[in-house]
Amino acid sequence: MNDFYKDILTGIVFVIGLIGFISGEFIISSALFASAAIASNVNLNRKRGKAGQLSWD
Template identity: 75%
Template sequence: MNDFYKDALTALVFFIGLLGFVSGEFIISSALFATAAISSNVNVNRKRSKPGKIA
């Protein structure tokens, strides 16, 4: 999976979390926001680290 699809999936999860928050599903939206934040941080850290180097 290339970077565009990972970023698009993260944005989609964030947007669904936003819709869930607006509709009143606070527990589900919190879980979706957390998933989007964690996946975004994992993607950023993978892009920064050099191949073969242990971070």
């Protein structure tokens, strides 16, 4: 799965979380928001690592 599809999947999870929040499903929407945030940060860190912007020293 390339980065574009990961970004699309993260966006879909976020939108589903937003719809769940509006409909009153607060626990499910909180879990979806958290998973979207974690996935977004993981993807961003991987992209930065490939570009050589992170240093682990």
